[in-house]
Amino acid sequence: MIKYLTQIMIVLFPLLSVAQRTAEIVFPSAIEVSPRSVITAFDVIETKNMHDELASQLKNIELGDATTTKIEKKVLISKLRNLKAKFLLPSEMKILRSRQAVSRMELERKIKNHLTRSCENCDLQIQVSSVPMNMTSDWELDLNVDLTKTSVMIPIRSIFQNEKKGWIVGEIKRYQYVPVLNRAVKSGDVITSDLISLEKRQLLNPREVIVSSEHMMGMQAARYLSAGQTINYSDLKKELVLKKGQMVKAIAGQAFFEISIFAQVEESGSIGDVIKIKNMDSQKIVAARIVEKGLVRIE
Numbered sequence: 001m002i003k004y005l006t007q008i009m010i011v012l013f014p015l016l017s018v019a020q021r022t023a024e025i026v027f028p029s030a031i032e033v034s035p036r037s038v039i040t041a042f043d044v045i046e047t048k049n050m051h052d053e054l055a056s057q058l059k060n061i062e063l064g065d066a067t068t069t070k071i072e073k074k075v076l077i078s079k080l081r082n083l084k085a086k087f088l089l090p091s092e093m094k095i096l097r098s099r100q101a102v103s104r105m106e107l108e109r110k111i112k113n114h115l116t117r118s119c120e121n122c123d124l125q126i127q128v129s130s131v132p133m134n135m136t137s138d139w140e141l142d143l144n145v146d147l148t149k150t151s152v153m154i155p156i157r158s159i160f161q162n163e164k165k166g167w168i169v170g171e172i173k174r175y176q177y178v179p180v181l182n183r184a185v186k187s188g189d190v191i192t193s194d195l196i197s198l199e200k201r202q203l204l205n206p207r208e209v210i211v212s213s214e215h216m217m218g219m220q221a222a223r224y225l226s227a228g229q230t231i232n233y234s235d236l237k238k239e240l241v242l243k244k245g246q247m248v249k250a251i252a253g254q255a256f257f258e259i260s261i262f263a264q265v266e267e268s269g270s271i272g273d274v275i276k277i278k279n280m281d282s283q284k285i286v287a288a289r290i291v292e293k294g295l296v297r298i299e
Contacts, residue, residue, distance in 0.1 A: 049116075072091075182227060
């Protein structure tokens, strides 16, 4: 595991664009790989925030062949110097080869590296239970499949013998700190910060569970919610701040020239929604965006 390794940190070209976080690449002091004829950097790393371009670059960096048993730090530095990432390098990396054509440890490592791209703070536990018997050691995975479920099947194929392909069967468990309710709330209650605490939970449906409390503030419970439960997006709804028939102040124009009228709400809505309102003087229906309770801005 990454946290148990005693390593030297080498930072090579750490500056990336603001929109893209710097990748962290760890080369362990000892690593198991499949008995490949060519070992690339992509085969031996543990990563965080790795993007597609960097993954492609790592796949093209050859570190050894079928006879390689160790790689020194100076070799790694020379191979990696043109990449934009933070690297944790050991003084020497030992290469261990599995007896089978497909190393389960390498499989689990590559699946985990892929998943951490979209779930940096997740604690991932991956266990491969079944590997095709006819696979060659020059295999690659197709990870463009649904990996959000606990039980998964992942396509695997031989790079040089296309007729050899099959499925990896495994289990993925995700644990992450997520917002949970301190107490039960009933339908229509507004979610506030004092109702929320963070607890580490297993995510069985990661696409449905809200993982940031920011996405919950000011929302209303769509149904009764028990204390201690994780919250799905379907459990919440926007708070209705205006209801049909209500009188509101409607403003139009810019900051230096603004006019206001009183209008009647023709449809209910939440802050940010565009709704129809009726000008009580002209009886005309116009569109307006809800700014806050009792206030809309004519579009």
